Amino acid sequence: MLSSDASGSGPIYVAECTTCGDASEGAEDTEAPEIWSLQHAGRTEHTGFRNIDTSFSRASLVEGPR
Template identity: 55%
Template sequence: MRFVHWSLSIDPDNGEPAYAAACVTCDDASGPSADKRAPELWCLRHAGRTGHTGFRATITSHFRATPLEGPRPP
C-alpha cells in the first residue's frame, strides 16, 4: 500500500452541466436545461406572473477523481 494524491476535475464524458431554478416562495421550479438561459427566462416569467422575486439557482455537473502518478518513495 502507498499514499496516493488525487485530482478532481469536471468529467467531460458525463455530458454538459444542467441548469435549473426554483422559486423560494412557492417551490415551483423550471426543470433542468442544458441552456442556462431557459431557467433564467423561467424566473423572469414566474416573477411577472406571481410577483415572487427570490429564486434558487442550481448547476449540476459531474466530477471525476483521478490518481496523480509520482515517484514512489524508496
C-alpha cells in the first residue's frame, strides 16, 4: 500500500523556465518560486514556466492471500 508521508517535510515547490530550463530553488511554499519566475521573466523576457510540485509517499507491505 502506498500512502502520503507526512513524517518529513511537506510538498516542495519549484518553478522551471520552459525556454531555457533554469529553475528556482525548492521551497515549502509557492511564494519564492513565483517571485523567482517574475524576476526571471523580467531579466530574460522568458514567459513560460513549469510548476513542479513534489510530494512524498511511503510504501507499507501488506500481506495478502497466498
